[in-house]
Amino acid sequence: MTWVHWLTDARTGRIIRRIDIPSFSWEMSVSDFGFTTTDRNPGETDASSLSVPFSQFDEYDADGMLMHRSTPSEVNAMLAMGRRALVSAWMFDGMPDDRGMPLWWGALGDPEDSWDATTFPLTSPMGLLAGRFAIRDGDFQNGITYYTHVAYADNPDGSNSDGSPLSRSRSGHLYIGVRVDTSAKPSEAAGDYLWTQIKGMDSANGWPAGKNPAGKAQYLHLAFANSADGKTDFSTTKAAGRTYRGQYTDLNVPDSNKAEDYKWAKWSDGNAKKGYPAKGNVNGKAPYLHVATARSANGGNGFDHTQFDDRGWFGVYVDYSDTDSDNSSDYRWYSSMSAAGLSKTAGYGPNGANTNSRATVSLSGLSGRGLACEVIRLGTSAKNGGGLPFDLPYLGERGSQSLDIHAWDVQNSSVKTLVTNIVNSEHGPDLATRPYWSDGVSCRVRIIAGSDADIYLDMGHPPIDLTCSPQGGSLEDVVVDYQHATQRIYATGSGTDESVVTALSEDLSEITGRPDPPILMESNWSDTNVNNVSELRERTGAVLNANRRPMMQLSGVIHVNDQDGNGRPAHPLGSFWPGELFNIHLRGHRRLPDGVYPMRLMKMGGDQSDAVKLQFDVVPAPF
Numbered sequence: 001m002t003w004v005h006w007l008t009d010a011r012t013g014r015i016i017r018r019i020d021i022p023s024f025s026w027e028m029s030v031s032d033f034g035f036t037t038t039d040r041n042p043g044e045t046d047a048s049s050l051s052v053p054f055s056q057f058d059e060y061d062a063d064g065m066l067m068h069r070s071t072p073s074e075v076n077a078m079l080a081m082g083r084r085a086l087v088s089a090w091m092f093d094g095m096p097d098d099r100g101m102p103l104w105w106g107a108l109g110d111p112e113d114s115w116d117a118t119t120f121p122l123t124s125p126m127g128l129l130a131g132r133f134a135i136r137d138g139d140f141q142n143g144i145t146y147y148t149h150v151a152y153a154d155n156p157d158g159s160n161s162d163g164s165p166l167s168r169s170r171s172g173h174l175y176i177g178v179r180v181d182t183s184a185k186p187s188e189a190a191g192d193y194l195w196t197q198i199k200g201m202d203s204a205n206g207w208p209a210g211k212n213p214a215g216k217a218q219y220l221h222l223a224f225a226n227s228a229d230g231k232t233d234f235s236t237t238k239a240a241g242r243t244y245r246g247q248y249t250d251l252n253v254p255d256s257n258k259a260e261d262y263k264w265a266k267w268s269d270g271n272a273k274k275g276y277p278a279k280g281n282v283n284g285k286a287p288y289l290h291v292a293t294a295r296s297a298n299g300g301n302g303f304d305h306t307q308f309d310d311r312g313w314f315g316v317y318v319d320y321s322d323t324d325s326d327n328s329s330d331y332r333w334y335s336s337m338s339a340a341g342l343s344k345t346a347g348y349g350p351n352g353a354n355t356n357s358r359a360t361v362s363l364s365g366l367s368g369r370g371l372a373c374e375v376i377r378l379g380t381s382a383k384n385g386g387g388l389p390f391d392l393p394y395l396g397e398r399g400s401q402s403l404d405i406h407a408w409d410v411q412n413s414s415v416k417t418l419v420t421n422i423v424n425s426e427h428g429p430d431l432a433t434r435p436y437w438s439d440g441v442s443c444r445v446r447i448i449a450g451s452d453a454d455i456y457l458d459m460g461h462p463p464i465d466l467t468c469s470p471q472g473g474s475l476e477d478v479v480v481d482y483q484h485a486t487q488r489i490y491a492t493g494s495g496t497d498e499s500v501v502t503a504l505s506e507d508l509s510e511i512t513g514r515p516d517p518p519i520l521m522e523s524n525w526s527d528t529n530v531n532n533v534s535e536l537r538e539r540t541g542a543v544l545n546a547n548r549r550p551m552m553q554l555s556g557v558i559h560v561n562d563q564d565g566n567g568r569p570a571h572p573l574g575s576f577w578p579g580e581l582f583n584i585h586l587r588g589h590r591r592l593p594d595g596v597y598p599m600r601l602m603k604m605g606g607d608q609s610d611a612v613k614l615q616f617d618v619v620p621a622p623f
Contacts, residue, residue: 001092001561001569003608004100006443007078010085010107013389013442015099016078019086023051026088027605028104030430030457030579051119079118084108086122087435087443090560090573101574102435105389105445125433125445128388130416132379139359139407148316148332149186151177151193156222156247158190166190178291178316194291221255222247223262230259290317290324292331299328359407367399368429369449372419375403376447379415389438391446399452421529426539429455430579456600457579463598464576468556469587474570475556475614480592482621486547487511488522491540493530503536505544523547552592552621554584554599561610573612578602582616593622 007016057075059068070078078084085107089100106122151166152173153159158166160173166188167173177193179186187193224242226233233242236255246262256262292315295302299315305324315331325331363374373392380386401422405413423431429450438444450456467473487508493501511517525543530536564570576582584597599616606612 001090001572001610004089004091006087006089006099008085008087008105008443010083011387011389013085013105013438013444015087015441015443016084019052019078020056021052021608023608025605025607026104027603028578029603030432051117053117055116079108079111079120081108081110092569092572094568097437099437101572102437102443103573105433105435105443125388125390126416126419129376129379129419130414132383132386132415133410133413134361134375134378134405134415134418135407135410135413136359136361136378136382137384139361140410147181147184149179149181149193151179151186151190153177153190153195156195158193158195166193176314178314180316221249221262223255223259225259225264228264228266230262230264234259290331291315292324292328294328294333297333299331299333303328361405362402363405364402365398366401367394367397367452368401368422368425368427368455369394369431369447369451370397370399371401371403372422372429372431372449373397373447375405375415375418375422378405389442389444390433391444393446394449401452426542427452427455430457432457432577432579434577456581457577459580463581463583464571465583465585466556466558467585467587471588473585474562475558475584478554478556478586480589481553481555483547483551483553483618484521485510485518485550486521486523486544488520489540489544489547490522490524491536491543492524492526492528493532493536494528495531501531501533501536503533503540505537505540507544507548510548550621550623551618553616553618554597555613555615557611557613559610560612576601578604582614584616591623595622 003021005019005021007019008014009016054070054075057070057078058066059070061067085105087102087105089102091098091100095101104122104124106124107128109121109123111118111120150168151158152169153166153175154161154173156175158175158177160167166177168186175195177190177195179193181187181192221236223230223234223236223246224238225231225235225244225246226242228244230244230246234257235242236257244264244266246259246264248256248262291305292299293302293304294300294313294315297313299313303326313333315328315333317325317331361378363371366374373394374396376390377392377395380388380390403418403422405418407413419431422428429452431447431449434446434448435443436446448457450458466475468475468478487510488504488506491503491505493503495501508520511520525540527536527539530539558571560569560571560573562570569575578601580601582599582601584599586592586597587594597619599619601614602617603615604612
């Protein structure tokens, strides 16, 4: 019984040749593994102790005489970073496949050479997916990041009746100004903003405009028309479709119906669906700011390009077309009617983030593992040249999970990050990668995962029984670690400073409701992806429930060369995997009662020997 290793093509999995690795270490968890060829021991110079001797790529005759010393180009062809991968397999007598049972597959990592040998790690499938992003080719392009700035004022030119500067608070002001530029710091110049009345401009009465020098209230009157003298299509109640706006101020509430009472100026080109030129350009293209209004936070209710009357939300985006979009999802929406308004002193941005990287992939109606497979597909076979020898058996599997992936949010869109978020979500499935011989010449990697109904990996066999006691057993060198109970958890979600979402979960019954109580133990927990209190409380409650009792974790060592009573391997590698259930038959422990302890294997590791360390999942302690 021994290890065997095979070099393969990293993109196709096709076997190139067998390779000898005398010294290595490995570790495998539910979803990933680590593998490192280990360097020579201190003080040793014997070539046989090297990890991967270059001499194995040379050619020898039957008497061991060197016939051909491999050239640098030949060595590089065998061990090329980014082109070669390694399959490690466990071989024992009676196996039907002389290539062994494959345990892991990984791409060759960055090597370190001495004169006569090389050492290298492997990049696991999940490690490779950390360097892939779930962004479709063409969705991410060159562009400029724009920020939206908001200000409030009393008058349509952005001035205030009392002469004060621009306000960042909605309270008491009639007009809202919007500006989009490439600076996170807002401009203080009123002329830099596009001003719109917060309440409908098409009213039959004037709007309060402060007091005149004599202390009497004065009113601003607005009218609209399609000619410079205001006489064509004159109206004080209908602004839409009119290209000129007139205004005057007096001491009367009702608007005048005489066009000559107003001072007229062109204010629109009559097309309410035209964007406004914005600052900056990319590759000679002029960007445009587009503005819309609505009655809901997503723009779906009351969407309009011209009216602010009874609409509490405005949306903006920037692109290179002067025509406004009628799709509310193209806009980023902000509240305009709250008491405090948009009171930030920095820009609201990025606005749609990168101008040319606004595409979104929306995935919905999938199971958790179906969603994970689709994310992996986006980062591999869906990309030009992105293929890897991965099988995704759950593509298209229906369920209730959904995910939006924004091209501009590239820092959070690595495939590994997204898959990890899916796995770590509430009721997320266990997920693992398993290599297999797909045919006589290739190795592929299959994604396996638990379902929405049963999040654990399908074992395909009964739980494995291991025994341990002070006198010995199949599980040796047993160590049990403990963790005290936690009675209170402070949790935080998304947001910054005072706007952070917070939740508290506690259970003080052990402290207040029984004799000889333990001391109070508190902890904190955070998930910046949670943006509402109810979800944060639900997750915090689950964390508290998992830690309200003392916990323990057991680890030990097995020897995979051990045989059963019939002389067959008792627990060969490949017959069990992380994520699977074991029954630990424990006797003679000074703290734990004798009994059978069901435990799920979470991690295992070792080296080139047959000793394998097992670490089991955390479980409640029986006291």
